[in-house]
Amino acid sequence: MPAVAGRAVLRCLAVYEVLPMTHALPFEATVTETEPPVLPNADWIEHLPACVALLVGNTVRYANAAALRLLGAQQPGDVVGKSVQDFIHPLDLHRSLARLRHAEGGGVNPVTEIRVYTCGGEPLIVAMSSATLQLGDQTAVLASFLDMTERAAMEQQLRQTDEDFQRMMNTMQDVFYRTDAQGITRYVCPAVKNVLGYSAEEIIGLPAAAFYPDLSERDALVAEIKKHGSVHDFPGRMRRKDGVIIDISISTRALRDEQGQYAGVEGIWRDISERKALERRLEHLATFDSLTGIHNRRSVLAILEQLLQRGAPFSVLLLDLDHFKQVNDGYGHAAGDEVLSGFARIISREKRSRDFFGRLGGEEFLLILDGADEAEALQIAERLRLAVSAQALDLPGDASLALTVSIGLTQRRPDDRRTADVLVRADQALYRAKAAGRNRVCG
Known part of the structure; x- marks a missing residue:
């Protein structure tokens, strides 16, 4: 006035x-x-x-x-x-x-x-x-x-909302976070202490990328968010304060400023290390034989099917331990299991690194020789047969057992369309090896 x-x-x-x-x-x-x-x-x-x-x-x-x-x-x-x-x-x-x-x-x-x-x-x-x-x-x-x-009521509501937010953040098991456009962490909830071992105060102000063991994984996440606006259950990894790498799942969205420009991200990530470990165990059980540790029947036949579909050249060896029933009858099934495991170790050690080795069941095994023609396959089969017969396996009770193996060999043919086409020929060759006195290779 x-x-x-x-x-x-x-x-x-x-x-x-x-x-x-x-x-x-x-x-x-x-x-x-x-x-x-x-x-x-x-x-x-x-x-x-x-x-x-x-x-x-x-x-x-x-x-x-x-x-x-x-x-x-x-x-x-x-x-x-x-x-x-x-x-x-x-x-x-x-x-x-x-x-x-x-x-x-x-x-x-x-x-x-x-x-x-x-x-x-x-x-x-x-x-x-x-x-x-x-x-x-x-x-x-x-x-x-x-x-x-009204302003006081609004402030009270804001205080209540803030208290509710803080209470929720303090009780969350997942980690809520927010970063700016430069990737600097501007907020992270207290749950991060339980997951990464760092307090929220230690993380706020640091680049989120500092906790990724592989920066390309962080770059891929940001690129996906910028492209689609959000991601759900995006896989990633983070390094804990003690150096241990954990698996995480990220669900987050892009933040925009008043002009619609990218201003950072906010979202939730959770530690899924236990889930990933379980998935890997289940995948291993579904893929590998529990006794010998090599491919199981389903897995090795799936590989054979893939090679057939690609039209790739290969040969197969069908291997069968000689007189294995006598091992089970004379020494027991525990000894039989030890023989199967020892045999699998010998073949795994002697085979080429690019070949696929699996157990079809019982004492019968399949070795897929990637890219091998019949002559090379025969040479490999003879080397494996000699390696098995040259090494006695130790059994419980200070006993040892010399093993021999019969091998049926066949090469992929142009008219092969099914795995059965290949396996029937290999089985017929194995039968001939058994009929000829065992401990030999037949094609």
């Missing part, structure tokens, strides 16, 4: 002090000849959106229209002439009266929030400031205030 206008208003209110107590201000401002005629009357106070009240002692002597509306007054007399104690919450009364006394002493009270009641008893929260106003020989207080009830 301009200084000249302010003095005019104060004179208007000073005149009002000696008038009968009413709501309106029906007076003209007294303006000296040296002052320009600014604000010819005080009616403009009634049009202020802010609430204004004049207090003498503890009594309300004037309240403008905004104040009356806020306090729910049906008529000015519902407020004017009443004590401030009729409107102020008991818990805020002592503080409010102290501020009035301070203002009466010439001080200016900064804005503060107090709880008040309307004429109908409804609670409100107002932001009030006040200052001294001299009315003749009396000191009054001019107060202005705004309704802050």
Whole structure:
């Protein structure tokens, strides 16, 4: 308010002090000849959106229209002439009266929030400031205030929401995180301590990439998010504080700024190391023979089928341990298992690295010689046969057993379409090796 206008208003209110107590201000401002005629009357106070009240002692002597509306007054007399104690919450009364006394002493009270009641008893929260106003020989207080009830309710909701968020973050087992556009971690929930061994404070401010053992995995994640906007159960790995690498699953989305530009990511990742370990165990059980550790029947036949479909050249060896039933009958099944395992170790050691070795069942094995023609396959088969017969296997009870193996050989033919086409020929060749006296190779 301009200084000249302010003095005019104060004179208007000073005149009002000696008038009968009413709501309106029906007076003209007294303006000296040296002052320009600014604000010819005080009616403009009634049009202020802010609430204004004049207090003498503890009594309300004037309240403008905004104040009356806020306090729910049906008529000015519902407020004017009443004590401030009729409107102020008991818990805020002592503080409010102290501020009035301070203002009466010439001080200016900064804005503060107090709880008040309307004429109908409804609670409100107002932001009030006040200052001294001299009315003749009396000191009054001019107060202005705004309704802050909705803002206070909103702040309470925000506080409750924040408390709920923090409580959720503190109890989560998965890790919620947020990074900026440069990949710097801006938030991570406390659960990260249980997963990575770092506290949230140790991680915030560091690049998220710092915890990836392979940066290309992080780059692939960011590229996928930028491309699609989000990812779900994206696989990855992270390095714990103790150096252990863990498997994680990430579900996250891109953040955008006001211009729609990429501003970072937020989402959840979880430790799935146990799940991955179980999947690997199940995959191993589904692929490898539990006794010998080589490919099982389903797996080695699937490899044979793939080579057939590709049209790749290969040969196969069908191997069968000689007189294996006598081992089981004479030494027991535990000894038989040891013989099968020992035989598998010999072949695995002697075969070429690119070949595929599997157990079809019992004492029968299949070796797929990738890219080998019949002559090379025969040479390999003879070497394997000699390696088996040259090594005696130790059995329980300080016993040992010399083994021999019969081998049936065949090469892939152009008209082979099914695995059975190859296996039938190999089985026929194996039968000939057995019929010829065992411990030999037949094609």
